[in-house]
Amino acid sequence: MSDMNKKLCWYRLIFKQLTPLHIGMKNYGVLSETRLFIPEWTIWGALVAAYGKIKGWKDADFKNGQELLKSSTCFFPVADKEKCVMFPTFKNGKIYIGDFKEEEFRLNYTDTYVSTAYVSTSIRPEDVSAKDNSLHETEAVLTKSKKDGKQIYWVGLIGIREDDKSNFINFMNQLEEIFVGGDIRYGFGNLNVLKDKISEVNEEALQDWNIDLSGNVLCNGKPIKKYLKCDSNYILQKGKLEFILKYDFSKSTPTIIDNGFFFVPGSEVRSASTLNE
Numbered sequence: 440m441s442d443m444n445k446k447l448c449w450y451r452l453i454f455k456q457l458t459p460l461h462i463g464m465k466n467y468g469v470l471s472e473t474r475l476f477i478p479e480w481t482i483w484g485a486l487v488a489a490y491g492k493i494k495g496w497k498d499a500d501f502k503n504g505q506e507l508l509k510s511s512t513c514f515f516p517v518a519d520k521e522k523c524v525m526f527p528t529f530k531n532g533k534i535y536i537g538d539f540k541e542e543e544f545r546l547n548y549t550d551t552y553v554s555t556a557y558v559s560t561s562i563r564p565e566d567v568s569a570k571d572n573s574l575h576e577t578e579a580v581l582t583k584s585k586k587d588g589k590q591i592y593w594v595g596l597i598g599i600r601e602d603d604k605s606n607f608i609n610f611m612n613q614l615e616e617i618f619v620g621g622d623i624r625y626g627f628g629n630l631n632v633l634k635d636k637i638s639e640v641n642e643e644a645l646q647d648w649n650i651d652l653s654g655n656v657l658c659n660g661k662p663i664k665k666y667l668k669c670d671s672n673y674i675l676q677k678g679k680l681e682f683i684l685k686y687d688f689s690k691s692t693p694t695i696i697d698n699g700f701f702f703v704p705g706s707e708v709r710s711a712s713t714l715n716e
Contacts, residue, residue, distance in 0.1 A: 446652040447510055447598035449640045450607070453520060454617070454630035456591045459552070459579035461627050462620040470551065473578045475536050475544055476527060476704060477514040477593060477619060479665050480685045480696075485617040485628075486597075493613050505687075507607060510598030510654040512665045513704050516548070516580070518589040520636070527705030528662050529678045534705055547586050551576045577622060593630060596640065598654045611637055658710040666701040667708060678706020 462474040462481060483505075490504030491497075516525045516536070525537030525544075536544040553576050583590055599607045611634065619628040642652055648664045649657045656667045660676055667673065669680055685697040702708050 444653055445600065447654060448601055448604055449596050449598050449645060449652070450611075451594065451596055451636075451638050451640050451644075452514075452611075453517075453633045453636040454514070454593045455520075455633055456580070456582045456593060456629075457616070457631055458626050458629040459550070459581055460620055460630075461577050461579040461622050469575045471575065471577050471621075473549060473580060473620075475541070475548075475580065476516065477595070479511045479513050479595075481619060482511055482514050482595060483508055484687075485619045485630075489614055489617045490610055493610065507599070507603055507610075508597060512596045512648050512650065514593040514595030515664075517592040517594050518548075518584055520590070520592045520633070524594050526662060526664065527703075529705055529707070534679075534703075545578075547584050548591065549578050549580050550585075551578050577627075579622075579627060592633075596645075596648055596650075656708070658708045660707050660709050662705050662707055663702060664704055666704060667706075668697075669700040669702055672711055673702070674709045674711050675702060676707040676709055678708070679703050 460473070460477075461471070462477060464472045464474045486508045487501060487504040490508065491501035494500035494503070515527070517523070518525070523537070525539070528535045534541045539547070580591065597607075611632070614632050616629060616631050619630055621627065623629075645651065646657075649659070649661050650664065651657060656663050656665060658667075658673055662678075666683065669675075679702075680700045681703050683698065683701045684695055686693045687696045
């Protein structure tokens, strides 16, 4: 049975955000903008890194983690863990995160951090100012909202093969935290796993995430919750495409594992074969 048709056991994970979070998206001059959700390959890389360290730091440990944790959705924010997940959607050509327009979300949940590229060489001693182009700003999702101080959590699904369930549960029992995204060397992206909130989800619950038991996106015109590679089998009804380079950062030299145009989470996509139904 191919991986696309192999049924998986799905677990809902919740992480508490402990430090600002930056997921690189694009640059505007000196400003590095952040994504407002965590892509599946980013959460995969963070979990694989944690798995390899817990299991012993050997190459085989990291490879086993890559295989164990390869199926997931994106992870999305929740303001106060008892509230609804803020899934992305597109309305009138604009992206929304939950009930917030993108601009409103950034205003309430993000801030920018200014730094210099090279502290030892970028400051001119004569006037204690940064050399041209050495200053840069990093946008990051804050741990709490500016408006009401509610804590930010991140929620998503991980799909595990039946014969790997005990290994996964053992790993999650040992896992305390992960580091996600860019600038983690400065303390960004520290997430704490809420072990009492880990739960297995049934097939009915997967409908909210618009995937089947194998992790395939259901192209039924409802907003998707993970990136979907664009090809002639799909029709974009609402949303947008983005050119993505997926990297494997588990080795000393990162390698590209996939690239191309992908439908962005929140987009509404239909299978071309169902258009006339």
